[in-house]
Amino acid sequence: MAELAGNVLVGQSGGPTAVVNASVAGIIAEALNHDCVEEIYGSLNGVYGLLQEDLIDLAAESQQQIRALKHTPGAALGSCRYKLKKPADFDRVLEVFKAHNIRYFFYIGGNDSQDTAAKISAHAQAQGYELRVIGVPKTVDNDLPATDHCPGYGSAAKYLATSVRELAADHESLGQGDLVSIIEVMGRGAGWIAASAALAKRRDQPHDPPHLIYLPEIPFNQEKCLEDIRRVLKREKFCQIVVAEGLTDADGNYVSADPATDAFGHAQLGGAGEFLRDLVEANLPGVKARLSNPGLLQRCAAHAASKVDADEAFLAGQAAVKAAINGETDKLITLVRGDTDIYSCETGLAPLGEVANNVKKLPREWINEDGVSMNFQFIRYAQPLIQGEVAVPHENGVPVFARLDKVRVDKTLPAYVA
Amino acid sequence: MAELAGNVLVGQSGGPTAVVNASVAGIIAEALNHDCVEEIYGSLNGVYGLLQEDLIDLAAESQQQIRALKHTPGAALGSCRYKLKKPADFDRVLEVFKAHNIRYFFYIGGNDSQDTAAKISAHAQAQGYELRVIGVPKTVDNDLPATDHCPGYGSAAKYLATSVRELAADHESLGQGDLVSIIEVMGRGAGWIAASAALAKRRDQPHDPPHLIYLPEIPFNQEKCLEDIRRVLKREKFCQIVVAEGLTDADGNYVSADPATDAFGHAQLGGAGEFLRDLVEANLPGVKARLSNPGLLQRCAAHAASKVDADEAFLAGQAAVKAAINGETDKLITLVRGDTDIYSCETGLAPLGEVANNVKKLPREWINEDGVSMNFQFIRYAQPLIQGEVAVPHENGVPVFARLDKVRVDKTLPAYVA
Numbered sequence: 001m002a003e004l005a006g007n008v009l010v011g012q013s014g015g016p017t018a019v020v021n022a023s024v025a026g027i028i029a030e031a032l033n034h035d036c037v038e039e040i041y042g043s044l045n046g047v048y049g050l051l052q053e054d055l056i057d058l059a060a061e062s063q064q065q066i067r068a069l070k071h072t073p074g075a076a077l078g079s080c081r082y083k084l085k086k087p088a089d090f091d092r093v094l095e096v097f098k099a100h101n102i103r104y105f106f107y108i109g110g111n112d113s114q115d116t117a118a119k120i121s122a123h124a125q126a127q128g129y130e131l132r133v134i135g136v137p138k139t140v141d142n143d144l145p146a147t148d149h150c151p152g153y154g155s156a157a158k159y160l161a162t163s164v165r166e167l168a169a170d171h172e173s174l175g176q177g178d179l180v181s182i183i184e185v186m187g188r189g190a191g192w193i194a195a196s197a198a199l200a201k202r203r204d205q206p207h208d209p210p211h212l213i214y215l216p217e218i219p220f221n222q223e224k225c226l227e228d229i230r231r232v233l234k235r236e237k238f239c240q241i242v243v244a245e246g247l248t249d250a251d252g253n254y255v256s257a258d259p260a261t262d263a264f265g266h267a268q269l270g271g272a273g274e275f276l277r278d279l280v281e282a283n284l285p286g287v288k289a290r291l292s293n294p295g296l297l298q299r300c301a302a303h304a305a306s307k308v309d310a311d312e313a314f315l316a317g318q319a320a321v322k323a324a325i326n327g328e329t330d331k332l333i334t335l336v337r338g339d340t341d342i343y344s345c346e347t348g349l350a351p352l353g354e355v356a357n358n359v360k361k362l363p364r365e366w367i368n369e370d371g372v373s374m375n376f377q378f379i380r381y382a383q384p385l386i387q388g389e390v391a392v393p394h395e396n397g398v399p400v401f402a403r404l405d406k407v408r409v410d411k412t413l414p415a416y417v418a
Numbered sequence: 419m420a421e422l423a424g425n426v427l428v429g430q431s432g433g434p435t436a437v438v439n440a441s442v443a444g445i446i447a448e449a450l451n452h453d454c455v456e457e458i459y460g461s462l463n464g465v466y467g468l469l470q471e472d473l474i475d476l477a478a479e480s481q482q483q484i485r486a487l488k489h490t491p492g493a494a495l496g497s498c499r500y501k502l503k504k505p506a507d508f509d510r511v512l513e514v515f516k517a518h519n520i521r522y523f524f525y526i527g528g529n530d531s532q533d534t535a536a537k538i539s540a541h542a543q544a545q546g547y548e549l550r551v552i553g554v555p556k557t558v559d560n561d562l563p564a565t566d567h568c569p570g571y572g573s574a575a576k577y578l579a580t581s582v583r584e585l586a587a588d589h590e591s592l593g594q595g596d597l598v599s600i601i602e603v604m605g606r607g608a609g610w611i612a613a614s615a616a617l618a619k620r621r622d623q624p625h626d627p628p629h630l631i632y633l634p635e636i637p638f639n640q641e642k643c644l645e646d647i648r649r650v651l652k653r654e655k656f657c658q659i660v661v662a663e664g665l666t667d668a669d670g671n672y673v674s675a676d677p678a679t680d681a682f683g684h685a686q687l688g689g690a691g692e693f694l695r696d697l698v699e700a701n702l703p704g705v706k707a708r709l710s711n712p713g714l715l716q717r718c719a720a721h722a723a724s725k726v727d728a729d730e731a732f733l734a735g736q737a738a739v740k741a742a743i744n745g746e747t748d749k750l751i752t753l754v755r756g757d758t759d760i761y762s763c764e765t766g767l768a769p770l771g772e773v774a775n776n777v778k779k780l781p782r783e784w785i786n787e788d789g790v791s792m793n794f795q796f797i798r799y800a801q802p803l804i805q806g807e808v809a810v811p812h813e814n815g816v817p818v819f820a821r822l823d824k825v826r827v828d829k830t831l832p833a834y835v836a
Contacts, residue, residue, distance in 0.1 A: 012591075016588050016591055016592075018584075044593075045593035045594065046593075048593060048594060049593075072587065073584050073587045073588055074584075074586075074587035074588040074589070074590060074591035075591035075592075076591065077591075078591050078592075078593045079591050079592055079593060080592075080593050080594055081594070082594065158815055158816070161815065161816045162721050162816050162817055163715055163719070165816050165817060165819070166436075166491050166492075166715065166718040166719055166720055166721065166817070167714060167715060167718055168492075169490065169491045169492035169718060169720075169819055170434050170491055170492040170714055170717065170718035171492070171714075172492060173430075173434055173492035173493035173494065173495075173496050173497050174434075174493075174496075174497055174498075175462075175463035175466060175467075175496045175497060175498050176463065176466060176498055176499070176500065181714075199814070199815065199816060200816060203814070290713065290714065291711075291713060292711065292712060292713035292714060292715055293709075293710065293711040293712075293713065294710060294711075294712050294715060295708065295709060295710035295711065296585060296588055296589075296599075296708060296710060297581055297584065297585060297710055297712060299588065300584040300585055300587060300588035301581070301584055302584055302587075303580050303584065303722055304721055304722070306815065383814055383815060386814075386815035386816070387814075387815045388815075389812060394807060396617070396621070396801055396804075396805075397576055397579065397617065397724065397801060397804035397805045397806075398576070398579045398580050398583050398617060398618060398804070399580055399583060399584070401583070401587055
C-alpha cells in the first residue's frame, strides 16, 4: 500500500454523547504519530461547516485542551443534523477537500452521519480523488448494527443506573403510603438505555429497584401495566418504573400521542412518563406518582461517565487513523468483544454502508418472559460497559471542560450557499 | 450542669437530601464518645415509627455501615411527613421515651419537623420528664431561617451547577437554528436551588449559560420573558433557562396552574418548565425548545455531592450531641459562617421555635436588576458550599450505599393506633 500524504479532517455529527470528544482526542493523538499526515483539521459543525469551508487547525490546540477533550461533553467541534442533498453539495465538499489537500476524512456519528460519509466517499471515488473515509461510531442509543456496542452508550447507562439507584434510596425511605416513581429515559426505537437501569439492581436481588422497565420492543398494554404496578406495590409499597420515551402500543403508535391541550390551546404530545403518571393517578386511588425526566442530561453527564466507555471512544478514534493510514476506506470502526469470561474489547472494521439507516433492537431473549425486566444475558452484556469512573477536574466546585481555541484555517474558495 | 445519663434517639423527617445521613453518622460518632450515653437508638420513619415504638439499635451497626452513611442518599432510618396531632400522640411519645429511657432526642429535618421537635420537648417539660431535644437542620431548599445555610443545599446546588454546565456544553455544540433549553428545578417558595445554577458560569463570563434564571421571588411576566429570550437568542443563538417549579405571576398564582386536560380527561397542573416550553413554542416561531426535569434526582445525587456539604452535615450531627451533653435543649444547630475572606464555618445554636414555619427567601439585593441573573453577592455566598467531591465507592459500576441491619429494639408497650 503506497503511503498517502496529505491532511486529516475530523467532523462530528448528530446528538453528542459524554465521550464523543474522546474519539476526537484519539484521532488527533494517533494522527500525530504518522509523518504522512501533514495538517490535522477539524470541520466546524460537521458537514455543514465543511460546505462553508469552516475549518479549524486542531494541531494548534494545546496538549492540555486535547487531553481535556477526553472528559468533555457536547461536540467540541460543533455538530449538525444537516443532510447533504443536492449533487452540488457533494461537488462543494470535494472542492473543499481539494483546496485543503484533505486525504483522510474521519466522521464521528450515528447511522445518518455514516450514510453521509459513505456518499462523500463514493463521490470522491467517482471523481478520481484519492480519499480515505473512516467512520467512528457514536450514539447513546446503542442501536448501531455491526458493532458489539457503541461509544457513548456505557456512559448513558452508568448515569442512568446510578441515578435510579439514588432515586430508589430516596424513595424507599419515605415510608407511609404507596408511591410510584417514574423515570422517563431516552430511546425512541430501541430500549438499550431503559434496559441499562437494570444495572442498578444488586446481584441476586431481583426485587431491587427498578421494578418495572417499559421498553419500545414490548408493545404496551395498559391493563397489564396496572396489574404489574399493583403487584409490586403489594410487595414493596414502592414501585420504581423506568420507561423509554418510545413506548408504543400493539398498533405501533406512541402511547403518549393522545392529544391533550396545552395552556395555549395547542394540541400537545405528552411524554411516555407523563402518560404513565396520569395512568397511575387515574386508576390507582391513593397512590402517589412522581416523575423525573432527566432528558438530555443522559447524554452529557460527563461527571458520571464510564471509564471503559471513554477509553473505548478514544481507542475507536485511534483505530480510525490506523486503518486509514493502512489503506482502508469506506469502513466504520466497530467494537469487538473478546469471547473470554473476562471482558475485553478491540476494534474491528465494517463496511460503512452496512450500518447506514439500520436500527439494532434489544434481543427478545435478553428480556424476561414478563416483558418488564432484563435477564442475566443483558446484564452480562451491559455491566462491563459501565465500569470505572472518569476523573474530571473541578474548578470552583464544577467540572472544567475543554474549550478549543478554534484557530481558523484561511478560506481559499468563494462562499457557498447551502 | 449535672450529667444526664440515658439513651439517645435519632429520627429523620421530611424529604431526604444527599447528605442527610451524614448527620446521623455525626450523631452516632459523637455519642460514642460520651459515657453518659448508654444506648443509641434510631426511630424508623421519624415520629411515625416513634408512635409505633419502632426503634432500632444503631450501636449494633458495623463501623463500615456508619461510615458509608456519609455518602448515602435517602433517609437511612426512614422518613415521614407525619404530623403529631392529638394530645394522645404526645402522651404516647413520652411513654415510649420513658419505656426506653430516652434522654436525648435528635431530630433531623426542616421547619415542620423542628416544630414537631419543639412540641415534644414542651410536652416532656410540662410532664416533668427530663429530656434534651436538639434539632439538626436539613433541606435542599435552603429556606430555613437562623442558619447561614442548610446541610443538603450545597449538594443540590453542586449537582445543578454541574448539570447545567454539561447541558450547556451539549447544546452550545448543536449549531444551526435557535435553541431554547429549559431545566425545571426544585423550589416552591424560594429560589435558592434555581439561583445556584449561576455557579455554572465561569468567573467574569456573564454571558455563559445559564442565560436566564426564573425565581419564585420575582413575579413572572410573560412579555418580559419572551423579550429576554429573544435578546439572548439574538446574541448566542442558544438560550439556557433555569426555572424554579414555584414560579408565580404578579398575583401570586403559580404560572403553571392553568388547567389543561390530560389523556384521561382530568384537569392537569403542568410544571413551570412545561409552561415555559409551551410559551416559547407558541410565540417564537422556528425556535426549538427542549425541557429537562431532573425532579427528585436533585436531592439524592450522592455521586455528585459537595464535600463541604457532607462534612458540614456530619459536623452538625456531632454538634447536636455535644450541645445536648452540655445541657442545651430546645435548640436547633445552625451553621455560622466566619467573617474572613477565606470560607470557614462553625456551628451555633438557635431557639427551635425560631425556625418553625418560617421561609427564608433569596435577598432581593443578590439578584441583578434584570431579575433573571445573580450578582457577586450570591456567588460569594454559594460558591464555598459546593467545593470538593465526595469519594463514593462503586461496585459493578454503580455507587454502593449503606444498608443498615436495623436490629429492632424489643417493644415493651402495647400497640398504639395513631
